[in-house]
Amino acid sequence: MPSLPHFNRRALFGAFAAVPASRWLVFPAVAQSQAPQLSTVPLASWNDGPAKQAILDFVRATIDPSSKDFVPLEHRIATFDQDGTLWVEHPVYSQMMYCLDRVPALAAQRPELKNVEPFKTVLSGNREAIAKLTTPDLEKIIVSTLSGMTTEEFDAEVAKWLATAKDPRWKRSYPELVYQPMLEVMSYLRRNDYKTFIVTGFGQDFVRVYSQQVYGIPPQQVVGSALAVKYRYDKDGRPELIKEPKLMLNDNDAGKPEGIHLMIGQRPRAAFGNSTGDQQMLEYTGAGNGRRLMMLVLHDDAEREYAYGPAQHLPDTKVGTFTQELYDEAMQKGWTVISMKSDWKRIFPFV
């Protein structure tokens, strides 16, 4: 069993009991979300304040050829964590929901799993028992449901799931739960010739299925944790790639700068995250020469989204990993903390 992405079990399951069981055992028919419309005004959904100003100042300084902070086109690289930075991660990561939802199909293919833990518990639908699954249990579920098929079969399964799965609170598909202000940051950077990359701790194959449609980011600009694939020929001699139960890249924590080096090959100029899983990516970005921009999204809006994390005297709700230590490092190094409550006029495109 390979070591797997570092999960915060509490983040995965802190509020799991609140998720209706019907949500992840059936596929309600829901229309697929549409790509949101973006205003031509930069950062239209941002309130004036230090966070918005930091973004505007960074871009203006680095695109001006007469500026000492000018960045040549080929070095304009910006990286974004996904879960909690670009879309909702609470109460359960969407890819974890996908893996749980895949268990019935997996058990249909491999009936011997029906009486084997942790699959038996997942199939039982007992939410309290599921919420108590250990990290190794969850890893087994993740690896089992994300491997064994061709890459094309996997893409089709994810696309089908995305078209039907719904978040329990907003009753909307996951791709609709992107943060409008972050779409605007990506768009603003791209209009100024920055290349935007997602650098996610979860599986890059999963995110690549919808990254173009949801974020305007093509598959080759999605870096994430990756299982190995194996090239082989099917019974008709056609080549195919099989997803294997073997972790090739753990794109969390120190794995983020390592994955950036592997797949991008240069240090970002700007990096956006929201948790300790992004700490090293922001450190690595900030350690380069010249002007850089490092930002952390703070979930402090219980009314419009969620409030979690210890910073700014928020109650520790046992989810999320924006620790006090990370907050202190941000302050000490001059990273900018984005307050969802005060910096964002709106949270989602659909409001």
Next chain:
Amino acid sequence: MPSLPHFNRRALFGAFAAVPASRWLVFPAVAQSQAPQLSTVPLASWNDGPAKQAILDFVRATIDPSSKDFVPLEHRIATFDQDGTLWVEHPVYSQMMYCLDRVPALAAQRPELKNVEPFKTVLSGNREAIAKLTTPDLEKIIVSTLSGMTTEEFDAEVAKWLATAKDPRWKRSYPELVYQPMLEVMSYLRRNDYKTFIVTGFGQDFVRVYSQQVYGIPPQQVVGSALAVKYRYDKDGRPELIKEPKLMLNDNDAGKPEGIHLMIGQRPRAAFGNSTGDQQMLEYTGAGNGRRLMMLVLHDDAEREYAYGPAQHLPDTKVGTFTQELYDEAMQKGWTVISMKSDWKRIFPFV
């Protein structure tokens, strides 16, 4: 010791004895090459014929929105092998020369290696003995000289070497020995919104140092064999990435489609190679739906470059891996073989 990229030892060393020892033990001062000028006429250095026509037909069919073969912008991906496809690989791969050239510096840092094989043989300068080194010996040299430093130190070492190292036949730097017709193919594809990627069996960190300058390809569009890197802090607490002696991706043979999936995340529409190391990349490309373009460069021009490979009744010169089997597969599957002798008006930009 990890398994390493599959080397054709004869390709590495077939004509090694012809290389002056002074070439790789000193660094003559040579001006760096300049990026070649490209004509605005598509494929100006190509003679009319089936190869040129195949490229023109493919591009015209796939960019025409009314064509049944139309390819949306986000799927316009073209991949190119490097050695023997974009620049000279004979008599010794340039990166192998780099590794040999690094041995004295390595031995200065680690004097205990001076009496250890295969380093002792390399340091002796005995060309006949060096030409007899085994594949495991070469792997030791490669891994030892490409690991142990920060990624930034490595980049600086490669850049310094490229500015001074010269090919023994043309007395020119390696970046000057690119094939002008292939630069034109890449430029023509890019003008038609194809993204061009290098997919090399040798190290991607090496190629990324010069890919923008030589090919107009940014680091994030270079896929290749990769050693792992490790994130750590230096004595002043600054983050850095250290190159480790651990192979993460062997981007040869079946490793090419696997590496393409890892780093690009979608199947190419066009692929260019010249050897059995590219076979699976071309198969994978050709197995996709819709219009595809697969091409192999045949080295059949002994006068202007080299002639090797068994196809077209060329003498087997013991270098290169364009086998008869590969040639037969190309004919059977409708891949286009590019004859350097008859399809290319010129070989290099400098003529």
